[in-house]
Amino acid sequence: DTGVSQDPRHKITKRGQNVTFRCDPISEHNRLYWYRQTLGQGPEFLTYFQNEAQLEKSRLLSDRFSAERPKGSFSTLEIQRTEQGDSAMYLCASSYSGIQETQYFGPGTRLLVL
Amino acid sequence: DAKTTQPTSMDCAEGRAANLPCNHSTISGNEYVYWYRQIHSQGPQYIIHGLKNNETNEMASLIITEDRKSSTLILPHATLRDTAVYYCIVRVSGNTPLVFGKGTRLSVIA
Numbered sequence: 478d479t480g481v482s483q484d485p486r487h488k489i490t491k492r493g494q495n496v497t498f499r500c501d502p503i504s505e506h507n508r509l510y511w512y513r514q515t516l517g518q519g520p521e522f523l524t525y526f527q528n529e530a531q532l533e534k535s536r537l538l539s540d541r542f543s544a545e546r547p548k549g550s551f552s553t554l555e556i557q558r559t560e561q562g563d564s565a566m567y568l569c570a571s572s573y574s575g576i577q578e579t580q581y582f583g584p585g586t587r588l589l590v591l
Numbered sequence: 592d593a594k595t596t597q598p599t600s601m602d603c604a605e606g607r608a609a610n611l612p613c614n615h616s617t618i619s620g621n622e623y624v625y626w627y628r629q630i631h632s633q634g635p636q637y638i639i640h641g642l643k644n645n646e647t648n649e650m651a652s653l654i655i656t657e658d659r660k661s662s663t664l665i666l667p668h669a670t671l672r673d674t675a676v677y678y679c680i681v682r683v684s685g686n687t688p689l690v691f692g693k694g695t696r697l698s699v700i701a
Contacts (some may be wrong), residue, residue, distance in 0.1 A: 481634075510636065510688060519593075519678060519691025533688070563696060566632050570689075577623065582634035 478504070481571050481583035489589045490559055497555045498586045502571030509552050509578060511535065511544055512568040520568050527574060557576060559590045593692030594618070594681045599641065600696040603673075610667040611695050613679030616660045622683050625662050628675040628693070636643045655661065665682060 482501045491495050501508050512520035523542070524534045528549040530548050538544075541559075546552040556563055566587050570580040596614040603609040615624065625640040625648040639646055639653045641662075646653045652665040666673055 486595060512689075517693075519676075519693055520689070520691070522614045522688035530646065535688075570634075577640065579625075579637055581637060582627075587632075 481569055481581055483567075483569050483583040483586050485582060485586055487587050487589075489591065491591050492559060492561060494499075494559055495555065495557045496588065497553055498567055498569075498588075499553050500569030500583060501551045502569070503581060506571035506573050506581075507549070508572045508574050508578070509546055510570040510572070511552070511554050512570065514568060514585070515564075520566075523554075538550060556588075558573040559588075561590050564588055564590045567591075583585060594622075594694050595679045595692055597679055597695045599693070600618060600678070600698070602698050602700055604668075604678075605670045605671060605699050605701050607667040609673065609697060609699070610665055611664040611666075611677050611679075611697065612661065614661045615679070615681045618659050618681050622681045624662050624680065625680040625682060625689070626651070626653065627678045627680065627691075628673075629678070629687075630672075630675045635691075638677075643653070669697075671699050671701060673697065674699045 484499045510525040511523040512516045514520040522535050523538050526546040541557045544554045568581045568585045572578045572580045616640045626634040626638040641653045672695045676696050678696040
């Protein structure tokens with residue numbers, strides 16, 4: 478059973494550019510979460526999907542951020558017109574919904590905006 | 592905001608048991624206690640969770656007080672590879688995002 482994978486692992490971009498990250502969840506997991514983590518802080522929730530439906534978005538998810546999970550499998554997170562404040566680790570987690578749902582995290586994508 | 596309070600940092604000698612405390616005095620009856628850890632530059636790793644009974648798995652033991660207002664994660668024989676930030680999280684049964692605090696930075700010392 479392969480774990481959650483994320484691509485790329487590292488991304489350096491210039492301010493104003495668009496970036497897209499991909500997350501492949503554990504197979505048959507119907508829930509997929511995106512979190513963001515800045516230096517010295519714990520991860521913060523951004524959004525999550527159940528199958529292909531986006532069920533919740535955090536107030537942290539500005540209009541420049543968009544996430545999709547078109548076929549209920551992999552997901553993409555796009556940031557448009559990146560700003561230096563977007564520099565962070567972007568984490569993806571997947572789970573199978575249930576009373577004792579447990580989320581399993583990928584290795585993260587580290588974004589640096591210059 | 593996180594509903595838990597953890598010490599900022601702890602040290603533990605290699606081979607000894609590491610006991611990491613967590614206070615969650617406002618926990619509700621339907622809220623579980625979850626523990627994750629994050630080794631430097633990696634994604635968080637699930638360790639264990641429980642509701643009111645003590646739990647044990649191959650990684651750790653979770654001891655929850657009878658009033659459920661606090662808990663302790665026990666790593667029975669800490670190794671250098673257990674050096675990480677440990678997060679204690681309280682959440683309702685499934686279907687909700689995890690709310691992380693700043694966790695406890697555990698340093699295992701040879």
